[in-house]
Each structure stands twice: as structure tokens, then as C-alpha cells.
Amino acid sequence: MISARTGGGPVLRTLPLGRMKCRDRTGLLLSWHLVVTEGLDPQAAVARIKEIRPKALSADGWTEMAYRILSRTSEAGKSGWNRRPIR
Numbered sequence: 001m002i003s004a005r006t007g008g009g010p011v012l013r014t015l016p017l018g019r020m021k022c023r024d025r026t027g028l029l030l031s032w033h034l035v036v037t038e039g040l041d042p043q044a045a046v047a048r049i050k051e052i053r054p055k056a057l058s059a060d061g062w063t064e065m066a067y068r069i070l071s072r073t074s075e076a077g078k079s080g081w082n083r084r085p086i087r
Contacts, residue, residue: 027056
């Protein structure tokens with residue numbers, strides 16, 4: 001995902017929406033990517049993914065689980081483990 005760029009802008013790739021489990025897992029992965037590489041807070045990352053794909057993280061409990069996972073990722077990132085330049 002990091003190297004996939006067109007016209008200098010970032011590209012987010014999702015799996016086909018017809019696959020229920022894929023849209024939730026993919027939404028979580030892409031939210032994680034935004035937290036780690038773009039520095040978004042968990043709520044902003046999830047909101048961005050849902051803005052692009054409203055059905056992402058729509059299964060029962062997935063949004064709350066994403067916030068929990070992404071909050072841990074965000075806290076760990078403050079210690080510097082994920083600091084790297086974006087090319």
C-alpha cells in the first residue's frame with residue numbers, strides 16, 4: 001500500500017464489498033495503516049475508511065474492536081516504533 005501511488009497521492013485498496021468478512025478485516029487493516037503511516041487517531045482513521053466505504057467495519061462489534069486495537073497501536077506509536085518517513 002505504501003508504494004502504490006498515482007499522481008503523487010495515496011491509494012487505499014479494498015476487497016470486493018460483496019464479501020462480508022473482507023470488508024470488516026480490510027477496513028481494520030486500512031484503518032491501522034492510516035494510524036501507523038499517516039498519524040491519524042483511531043476515530044479519524046475509522047471515519048475516513050467509512051467515508052470511502054460506508055459498509056466497512058459494519059458487522060456487529062467491529063467498529064468498537066477497531067477502536068480498541070487502533071488505540072493500542074496509536075499508544076505504542078507514541079513511543080516511536082512506527083516513526084519512519086513516507087515516500
